[in-house]
Structures are given as C-alpha cells and as structure tokens.
Amino acid sequence: MGLLARRDHSELELRQKLAQKQYPPEEIDTAIEHCYYHGWLDDKRFAEAMLRLGVSKGHGWQRICFDAKRKGITSAMLETAQENQQHDWYELAKELATRRFADLDGVLPEVDFKQRAKWTRYLQSRGFSFDQINYALSKES
Numbered sequence: 038m039g040l041l042a043r044r045d046h047s048e049l050e051l052r053q054k055l056a057q058k059q060y061p062p063e064e065i066d067t068a069i070e071h072c073y074y075h076g077w078l079d080d081k082r083f084a085e086a087m088l089r090l091g092v093s094k095g096h097g098w099q100r101i102c103f104d105a106k107r108k109g110i111t112s113a114m115l116e117t118a119q120e121n122q123q124h125d126w127y128e129l130a131k132e133l134a135t136r137r138f139a140d141l142d143g144v145l146p147e148v149d150f151k152q153r154a155k156w157t158r159y160l161q162s163r164g165f166s167f168d169q170i171n172y173a174l175s176k177e178s
Contacts, residue, residue, distance in 0.1 A: 041072065045083045049109025084114040088122060091164075095133045098126055100164020130165045130173035145174065 040046060040054055048069060055065045072078035087110060091101035098119075105115050138156055139145050148156070153174065160170045 041077050045086055046078070047080050047083045047109045048078060051078060080110060081114055081117065083108075084110045085118040085121065088115060088118045088124075092122075092124055092129065095129070095136075095163060097130060097160075097164030097166070097169065099166065100162075103164070126165065127169050127172045130160060130169040133163065133165075134160060134173040145176070 040051060046054070051069065051072070052065055055068065056062075060068075069078065084105065087105050087108070088101060091104065096104075102112055102115060106112075134145065134156065135143055137159070156174060157167075157170050160173060161167075165173070
C-alpha cells in the first residue's frame, strides 16, 4: 500500500517492485488481487494518467505508447484512454514546435535543410509521426 500511496502504478510495475523486495510470488498475487478488489490498482486509470502526463510533457502518441509498454500497459488501454481524452496530435506537435523553435512573434523562421532536419529529429524523438512533424513545421495554418 505504501507504493500505491505515493503514485499510481501499473500491475506490472507493482509486481516488479514487490519482486525486488523478494516477496514470494504467492504473496505478490494475493497483494495484487487485494489491491484490485479495493480499487487501489487500476491499469485503465493508470493508462489515462500516463496519457495526460505524456501530453503535458509534450510527448507524441508513439513516445507515450513506448513508455506505456515498458510499464505493462497495452495499446488497447491507451487507445481507450485516448478516446476519452481526444487529443489532437497535430496541434500538439505544432504547439511544441512553436514553443521550442519560433521567434518572439510565434513564427517559425526560415531555416536551411540542416536546421530543419534537427527540428525534425527533435520532434521525432518526442514521439510524433512524420505527418505530424510536417504539419508542425509547415508555414500554413
């Protein structure tokens, strides 16, 4: 309960942390069942929180999916959370590009191929698709 009091965890994370403390597998299973029964552990709620956190950090869908997979959250759970929250990934990429690369007027300056490639790599590392990156770095809209 101490682990869940600090922040939400996925089932996989909780299992790993309890296993690190060398609890027997039977006790871990019992503890997980107990947490599910009382509503202290909920992977769907964790997926929604992870999605909100990823968006607030300026991460794209691909990055959030990658991070979630490492924590034991399936793509289906994330897609359900996405349906409930309705994020526009194109606009999120545009906001990040504007915040990161634009001048004081909020306009992306004209840059050469090399600089645009750096910006593209940055946005790609944040988990945005090439379509979203092209939209974010375009002069239109």
